[in-house]
Amino acid sequence: MSSPTPSSPSSAPKTGRVARWPDLLFFVLVGIAGVAVIALAFAILGILIHESIPSFRAFGPGFLTSTVWNPNTNQFGVVPFVAGTLITSGIALLIGVPLALGSAIFITTAAPRWMRGPVGTAIELLAAVPSVIYGFWGIYVLEPYMRTTVEPNLKTTLGWTGLFGGTPIGTDVLTASVILAVMIVPTISAVSRETLLAVPTAQREAAQSLGATNWETTRVAMLPYARSGIIGGIILGLGRALGETMAVTMTIGNKDAVPTSLFDQGQTIASLIANELLNNTGPLQYSAILEAGLILLAISLIVNAGARVLVWRVMKVGGQSVE
Amino acid sequence: MKLRFDRHARRKLFSHGITVASGLTILAVLYPLASILYESATRGGRVLFQLTFVTAVPPNGCSIIACKTVGVGPAIQGTLILIGIGGGIALLVGIPAAIFASEYRTRGLGRAISFTADVLAGIPSIIMGVFIYSYFVLYDPTITFSAITGGLALSAIMIPIVVRTTEEALHTVPNSMREAALALGISKWRTTLRIVLVAALPGVLTGVLLAVMRGAGEAAPLLFTAAGSNIFFQGLNYRVAALPLLIYNFAESPYSNQVQVAWGATLLLISLILIANVFSRYMLSRMVRKMSGGA
Numbered sequence: 313m314s315s316p317t318p319s320s321p322s323s324a325p326k327t328g329r330v331a332r333w334p335d336l337l338f339f340v341l342v343g344i345a346g347v348a349v350i351a352l353a354f355a356i357l358g359i360l361i362h363e364s365i366p367s368f369r370a371f372g373p374g375f376l377t378s379t380v381w382n383p384n385t386n387q388f389g390v391v392p393f394v395a396g397t398l399i400t401s402g403i404a405l406l407i408g409v410p411l412a413l414g415s416a417i418f419i420t421t422a423a424p425r426w427m428r429g430p431v432g433t434a435i436e437l438l439a440a441v442p443s444v445i446y447g448f449w450g451i452y453v454l455e456p457y458m459r460t461t462v463e464p465n466l467k468t469t470l471g472w473t474g475l476f477g478g479t480p481i482g483t484d485v486l487t488a489s490v491i492l493a494v495m496i497v498p499t500i501s502a503v504s505r506e507t508l509l510a511v512p513t514a515q516r517e518a519a520q521s522l523g524a525t526n527w528e529t530t531r532v533a534m535l536p537y538a539r540s541g542i543i544g545g546i547i548l549g550l551g552r553a554l555g556e557t558m559a560v561t562m563t564i565g566n567k568d569a570v571p572t573s574l575f576d577q578g579q580t581i582a583s584l585i586a587n588e589l590l591n592n593t594g595p596l597q598y599s600a601i602l603e604a605g606l607i608l609l610a611i612s613l614i615v616n617a618g619a620r621v622l623v624w625r626v627m628k629v630g631g632q633s634v635e
Numbered sequence: 636m637k638l639r640f641d642r643h644a645r646r647k648l649f650s651h652g653i654t655v656a657s658g659l660t661i662l663a664v665l666y667p668l669a670s671i672l673y674e675s676a677t678r679g680g681r682v683l684f685q686l687t688f689v690t691a692v693p694p695n696g697c698s699i700i701a702c703k704t705v706g707v708g709p710a711i712q713g714t715l716i717l718i719g720i721g722g723g724i725a726l727l728v729g730i731p732a733a734i735f736a737s738e739y740r741t742r743g744l745g746r747a748i749s750f751t752a753d754v755l756a757g758i759p760s761i762i763m764g765v766f767i768y769s770y771f772v773l774y775d776p777t778i779t780f781s782a783i784t785g786g787l788a789l790s791a792i793m794i795p796i797v798v799r800t801t802e803e804a805l806h807t808v809p810n811s812m813r814e815a816a817l818a819l820g821i822s823k824w825r826t827t828l829r830i831v832l833v834a835a836l837p838g839v840l841t842g843v844l845l846a847v848m849r850g851a852g853e854a855a856p857l858l859f860t861a862a863g864s865n866i867f868f869q870g871l872n873y874r875v876a877a878l879p880l881l882i883y884n885f886a887e888s889p890y891s892n893q894v895q896v897a898w899g900a901t902l903l904l905i906s907l908i909l910i911a912n913v914f915s916r917y918m919l920s921r922m923v924r925k926m927s928g929g930a
Contacts, residue, residue, distance in 0.1 A: 339739070345731030346748040349798060352791060355757065356766045363769050411672030414660030422654045423661075431661060433916060438668050440912045442852025445901050448886045449671045452678075494667045501664065510755050525650035555759020557855035558883060582761050582855070589765065589859055605765050606701045609758060616757030 357609070370596060375603060381568040383593040386414035388600035390607060392570045396578035397608070399485060400560065400573065401553040404492035409546055411493070412500035416542075421530050432505065439498035447562030450491045455482040455563060458490070463575060477573035481565075486574040488564035492556055496549035503545025503623060507538040528594040544622030551615040555608060557582040581608040675905060679898030688899055693865050693881060696890030707900045709867045713782070713876035714851055716868060717861055720786025721793050722847045728790075729797030729846075730839065736798065737751070737805035738827050749802060755795035763791040764856030782868070782875040785861025792853060793846035800842025804835040807923060837922040841915040850913045852904060853880035878904050 341618025367375060371388060378389020415435060419428055459482030466486075467476045511534045517532035535542070566587050579587070581604050592598040666805070682688055691706030722783040736748040767788040778784060808831050816826040832839070857863070863880040864873070878900050885897035 335823045338827070339735075342735040342739075343744070345728050346735040346744060348728050349732045349748055349755070349794060350751045352794065353755055356762065356791075358767050359766050359773075360762075361772075404896040411660045411664050414657040416663045418654070418657035418661055431665070433913070434665055434668060436916075437909055437912055438664070440848065440908055441668070441671060441905060442851075442854070442879055442908065443853040444852070444882050444886075445675075445905055446673060448882055448897065448901055449667070449674060451886055453674055480651075497664050503876060525646050527650035527653040528646065530653075551757055555761065557759065557761040559880075561689055562883070562886060568665070582759060583760055585765060586858055589768070602769065603763065605762055609762050611743060612757055613754065616754065617828060619754055620757075 318396045325483070337502065348439055355568075360602055360606040360609060361378060364599055364606050366596060367599035367603040371600070375600070376607075379570055383510045383597050386594070386596050388597065390581070390600075390604050392568055393579050393584045393604055395570045396485070396564070396608065397554055397579070397580040397582070397611075398458055400492055400564070400580055401550055403486070403489035403574070404547065404553045405550060406498055407490060407493035408497045408500060412545075412549070413542070415497070415501045416504035416508055417530055419505055421526060425605055432502075435498050435501050435566045437498075438494070439502070443495070443556060443558040444562075445489055446495055447559035450487065450559055450563040453489055454490060458482045458484075458487045462486075467575075475574050480575050481577075483563060483565040483577065484575050485564060485571045485578045488560045488578075488580075491559045492553045495559060496553050497558060499552055500542075501551040502543045503548060504538070507541025507545070508534055510541070512536045516630045540622045544619045547619035547622065551612050552616060555612050556580075556584055557586050561586045582603065593626040648820045649717070664793050671905065675898055675902040678895065678901070679902040682895050682899035683827035683902050685863070687904075692867070693885070693896055694712070694719040694890075694892050696888060696893055705896070707878065707881055709862060709864060709876040710878045710881040710900060711903075712868055713861065713864065714878045716782055716875060717785045717789055717877055718847050719787030719859070720782065720851045721850050722843065724786065724790035725793035725797045725846055726843060730801050732794075733798045733801035733805065734827060737802045738823075738831065752798035752802075755791075756799060759855075760792050760853050761858075764788050764859050767791065768855070768859035778859065778872045780862035780874045781872045782861065783871050783876070785857050785875055788856035788860045789850040789853060792856060794851050796846035796849060797842055800845060801835070801839045804838025804842065804922075805831060807838060817904045822827045837918050841918045841922075844911055848908050852879055852908055858883075 349538070358470070369389065371378070375388065376394075377389055377391065379391040380387045380389050381392055381471070382388075415431075419432055423431065459480055463480030463486065467480060470476055515533045515537060516529055519529040524532060558582050561583040564579065564583055566579055566583060567577035568579055568584070571578035583599055585605055585608075588597070588600050592601060685706070688706040688712055689800055690708045692709055693707055694703060694705045732748055732752070736745045736752070739745045761905060767784050771784055812830055813826060816821070816830045821830075821879060857877050857880050861877050861880065862874045863884060864876040866876075868875060882897045882900050882904070885893040885900075888897070
């Protein structure tokens with residue numbers, strides 16, 4: 313099926329040759345574009361590695377373990393930002409996953425038919441809202457609400473855990489995490505919905521015919537079947553949260569230190585780049601920022617590759633069972 | 636008997652409880668979208684419908700209540716230029732690359748292209764900005780902050796989207812169409828361009844539209860490339876304004892008139908993006924229906 317000329321070469325060599333060179337040219341032209349896409353990926357990696365060499369020479373592996381980021385003394389360590397990135401993304405998952413799963417389960421199992429399309433579309437539209445608009449909304453709507461209502465309540469009820477120390481100021485790690493949760497819910501919800509829909513009807517009906525209630529059907533027959541797809545969706549959401557820039561930069565408070573509580577300001581790798589790349593005090597800081605970017609790239613590549621493998625596998629399984 | 640009945644009732648009740656709880660999560664999930672639309676409409680609607688909003692330059696900060704709010708003309712113009720450059724490059728690279736990946740699928744390179752597009756789509760957009768910035772600092776620092784670098788940064792974000800959606804659209808074209816054309820003696824390149832690509836065109840255009848809308852909303856990759864500006868377009872090698880950058884810069888402004896302009900820009904941007912998304916979804920579903928009906 314790959315051969316463009318099905319006729320045997322002996323029957324019509326002349327027309328075969330005439331038809332072949334434009335095909336070859338076409339093949340080469342689209343091939344060049346394809347190679348350009350691959351070259352882009354390598355160029356990104358190459359530039360980031362090249363630019364982080366000075367930082368690598370100066371700090372070596374200590375860059376990964378140092379908590380000090382001080383442009384005045386030219387000491388740079390990436391721990392505060394890796395911590396900020398992982399903490400905000402982790403809390404975003406804690407908040408976002410139950411919401412996303414709940415909404416996906418509702419749409420696939422309980423919602424009336426007329427509701428499914430519009431609600432599903434509305435959730436997917438949330439994914440299309442630009443990050444900077446979430447950040448703007450975060451500053452003017454979410455942050456005052458967090459400062460006056462959510463955070464004081466958390467402090468009085470859960471203050472003993474030590475997670476909620478300090479003054480609730482609104483512009484902090486917790487607010488950034490909530491914004492991230494809002495942003496990753498559509499991704500997780502959409503993928504979960506797809507995989508739940510891919511569960512064969514026979515599987516559902518088998519559970520129902522044994523007398524299972526709606527929830528038991530979901531729990532016993534659907535969730536295990538869709539498990540790796542849902543996990544894939546969660547990891548995809550995590551990938552989005554890790555690299556999210558504008559909304560976090562606008563709400564996290566931008567402090568170059570490991571946050572001591574959820575009410576503390578912090579910085580993620582992405583917000584570090586946004587804030588300091590152009591305001592660097594010298595080539596060493598510039599290089600250190602690029603090395604932090606390289607670490608962010610590595611983290612998001614690993615996370616996304618994992619998600620792809622899981623989602624692909626599920627889509628394949630789903631596709632076969634439908635056929 | 637009674638015990639069993641109670642247990643059954645309890646199970647049913649629990650199931651209903653879960654249904655209600657999951658219904659409530661829908662409300663929680665959709666609340667931000669409703670809130671963003673409501674806030675931008677109430678806070679930005681008034682400025683957006685001033686006649687000068689789309690033509691005037693943005694205001695200097697001023698704290699007098701009566702001061703003018705004026706507009707976001709340069710930002711609209713800049714965003715159009717940036718997505719024009721970025722979208723143009725993404726079209727020229729992304730569609731042929733997707734054709735290769737889809738129509739020469741059996742070759743290893745084809746699979747490598749789809750895989751790379753997936754990988755690129757997962758790279759945070761700010762990394763694309765850093766990449767373009769660093770590249771130009773190294774090789775051509777005179778145009779580090781310009782429409783060219785801004786467009787390139789956006790194209791790096793759009794290319795993987797165009798490749799993936801084009802590839803998917805090409806996959807929906809039934810193989811029988813390809814085989815019929817080839818059996819009639821039409822060469823492979825003509826079959827691909829005139830028959831397969833044309834059949835997939837609605838899907839391809841949808842992908843391009845989605846990519847352009849994604850680029851229109853991106854601020855992070857433009858921070859170090861287009862860099863923003865308060866004046867109209869000066870030339871390809873000058874800094875250029877963009878709506879997302881304007882929102883970012885005015886969001887935390889101490890002057891209420893600038894904040895108001897940012898809300899107006901938010902309302903404009905989000906309306907365009909949502910309309911384009913709904914439209915493209917409609918186009919896609921229509922195409923899928925047509926294809927499955929035709930096959």
